[in-house]
Amino acid sequence: MGLEEKLPSGVILTTVEQVLGLARKSSVWPATFGLACCAIEMMATGDPRHDFSRWGMERASGSPRQADLMIVAGRVSQKMAPVLRQIYDQMASPKWVIAMGVCASSGGMFNNYAIVQGVDHIVPVDVYLPGCPPRPEMLLDAILKLHDKIQNTKMGPHRKKEIEELERARLRQLPLLEQPQQVTS
């Protein structure tokens, strides 16, 4: 016999972490990183037909400091890699990454010296989305899968150290990057 059976009807038991997870997953702000053709499908995911704002993603953030999700849509060139990493580092923590399409996930058909063979060489990836390009419904599915992950991530101020250590451990597994080069016109 569980505690639930002794409670009056209408009473729900939960934990603070569950509530925090629900709040966090319902207010993910993406820093969109459209790099190639996949970006068109990513933009279509925000249109009235698909409408990812139904899940609290009211707007795509132009500033990485007000974003906690990076959707990498398209192939990543070697020159863009340090920039992408710098933007990731500027995002609010805890943060998540979706690699959208085969190019972002593995380099795809661009198996050459100019293209990074998977964005997970630069940033830790939470969800890999196959397809060339993936349809908006597939991106929505990836976002919902990420929501499950966010819901089950331990949160709260007492978890700050734990989350930071987890983040550092994930980043340690990545190859070191060169510093971004100064762009001169």
Ligand code: SF4
């Ligand atoms: S996966 Fe296909 S659609 Fe997406 S960026 Fe690569 S070539 Fe373009």
